[in-house]
Amino acid sequence: MDPATLTDVEPFYRTIIGVARTLFAAQGLKFTISGAEHIPATGGAVIAMNHTGYMDFTYAGIPARETKRYIRFMAKKEVFDNKVAGPMMRAMKHIPVDRGDAGDSYRLAVEALRRGDLVGVFPEETISRSFELKDFRSGAARMALEAGVPVVPMVLWGSQRVWTKGHPKRLGRTNTPITIIVGAPIEPYEPAAEMTAQLHTTMEQMLEEAQKNYRHEQGAYWVPKRLGGSAPSPEEANVEDARVAAERRARKEQERARREAGGHSGEEPGANGKGPSAQ
Structure with missing residues (x-):
């Protein structure tokens, strides 16, 4: 099935996206998106994202909607165990990750990629407290190699202002600007370690680009120390x-x-x- 037609067969996911967009509008979030054309209109791809806040995955799916695609995010198993969130995550075909035994989630991700799905991955695994890129795990490169699909780099900036680790959530009307940049696909190549290093370098450059065009408050908790913040x-x-x-x-x-x-x-x-x- 052409993934671009999934809008017709995934009404639940489509409904959730509609609800999310309504909430984003109520919050006054202002999205600036560039490079959405780099997300393949058909076929599988790993979407590799930086991780600065708890809401990252909800924003990262927005660029994919320009070609009517859905992203299957890899998320902690504990989210799937929740009585409310669990059924929703399964209905949207997201992928549970057991950090104690990641083999199962890796296999499910590769299967999804081979089916032609987009799979969302945070190579840092956890939220970066510094808001700079942490070291990357090689999972994104390895699953791209095994499934024979590209890795599409994506960076988000500003989402840490909404809700991040160690700080209160700000889910009211904050009019927060959020920048999302999608980079050109990286075709898989061996060794995975070198591909991972290239991905990190590429996303670092993209993140600096997003930060360069963003207004930062001196001393703010959400601003990296390098840019004059208190992170x-x-x-x-x-x-x-x-x-x-x-x-x-x-x-x-x-x-x-x-x-x-x-x-x-x-x-x-x-x-x-x-x-x-x-x-």
Whole structure:
């Protein structure tokens, strides 16, 4: 099936996009989009995006609508476990990612690409606290190579002002300008590490272009330190990320230990005078 005709067979996704656009208008968001013609009108492609805020994926789909395409985003498994968001994510055919075992999500992404879908990927994996590009994982390049499809670079700038890590969400009428730039497709080539490096360099140049034409407030939390803002430097952000990751691992280890202790108390049911056998 020609993906450009999916608007006729995915009414739910189309409805969600309509609702989102209504919300964006109510917020007064002002989008400046360039390069949308680089998104293939048909066939599969990996859409590689930078990650500065929680709303990035909702904005990143806008350029694809110029050719009536839909993007299948790779998102944390926890989102799919949510009673409200889960059914919606599955209905839109997004792809769950289990960070403890990413093999399944990688396979599903490659299958979607081979079917002719657009698959949205954040090569940084997590939101950048510095709002500069973090190091990239090689997954985008590897799945493009395996599926035989191009990688289309995309950068967003300004979305961190709406809702980002460590700061309150601003979902009211803020009239926030958001810039989206889509770059020319990068055809897959070996080795994946070199392709990933090229992707990073390309997106860094695109991000600088977006920032150059954007009005920044001196000292603002959403402005990179390099541009006179109060955001942490990439080095400071890496230290904070490492601290948070260590705390998360410690909590998981404590939870695992509690579960194991609770399941191996060494007592038979009712042996302490409680439970069914004591009645």
